[in-house]
Amino acid sequence: MPQRRTVTSRSQEPRRRFAEEVKQLRERKGITLRQLAEQLGWDWSTLGKLERGQTLGSPEIAQALDQYYGTQGFLLTLWELAIGDPKQFRERYRRYMLLEAEAVHLWQHSMNILPGLFQTSAYARELLAKGGLDGTALEVQIEARVGRREMLLADDGPRFRAIVSEAALRTPLRDVSAWREQLEHLLFMGHHSNIVIHVLPLLAGLHGLTNTDTMFLRGADGRTVAWVETGYSGELVQETGTVEELQLRYDLVRDLALSPYESQKFIERMLEEAPC
Known part of the structure; x- marks a missing residue:
């Protein structure tokens, strides 16, 4: 070697x-x-x-x-x-990226934005720019975010289940055509056999993950960890008891969400309602 x-x-x-x-x-x-x-x-x-x-x-x-x-x-x-800014990829997030790359099963809950693994370049650009990035740093982050979804589309890609809030689907991009492209891309991703999308209606009300974006990652060894994120920071959760508590909350939220078929129809309606 x-x-x-x-x-x-x-x-x-x-x-x-x-x-x-x-x-x-x-x-x-x-x-x-x-x-x-x-x-x-x-x-x-x-x-x-x-x-x-x-x-x-x-x-x-x-x-x-x-x-x-x-x-x-x-x-x-x-x-x-x-990438020019090592702080963007500090050690705990680097550890998360390694776990994500090796995971065989992922499941995620997103509060008010679309999951990063589903975002188009245009969506990522507007979102990251609102967070204060510009210039080279912005371009690098867009490349990194969009590039991550390649693992899902590989022949041996991991299974991925995502709960997407209705709020995210009712928060369009400024560019109407870019927003339609994002909705079409979401439908495209949902047609893959290893990807399941649930839409969580606003009428579901408050729940145990109302203020938490969470990604669970299960490795080939069967161990599951969680990445919990806010708009300002993220934390890798590895303690078994805490991960299990978060998983229980996730399961309860999934029970409130639409089925994959109903979710697909919901996104299709959103696409039909989007201005041309």
Whole structure:
């Protein structure tokens, strides 16, 4: 197994260095982009953009490449340098991303916005910009967020169940066409066999997760952890008793939500009502 290389002061331009390393590792392996894509389960055009420096992709792509090439986290380190703001990916969130990439089953509850794994680029852009991001930092975060959904669309993607609040579906983007695209994308995602969407009607009233966005992640070892998030911070919850309490609340909220079929029809009605 190759030894992990050190990122030193030679990395004057981390973004370009990341692209060069990704390309050189593939060429040394003697495979094409399409062959690499088949091995990793990612779209070959996305990998091509990585090599050309047109995108940084997501941390999951960097982790997958590290695992495939045996580079022991070297590419992930370069990726973190290239995003230009390590505070955005502090240790506890990095741990969460690793768990998300390895999860075999995920389930989520979102209060007032659409789950990140369902967001289009336009939705992510408006949401993140409202949070104060702009320029390069904004573009990097959009790339990372949109890139994360690739794992769901892979042939061996994890099972994902999401409870989406009606409030999120009644909070449109400023751009009407972008909002219609987002609703269409939500329907597209819901048609995948490993993805289940529930809409939680406003008439369901208050419940145990009213003020909490929660993502549960179950690994191949059967252990489940939770990521609990507010608009300002997030916390990785690993203590078994606390996770089980959150899971009970989630189950009770799911009981209040529409069935997957009813939820699909609800989103279709929202699309019909959206201005053209």
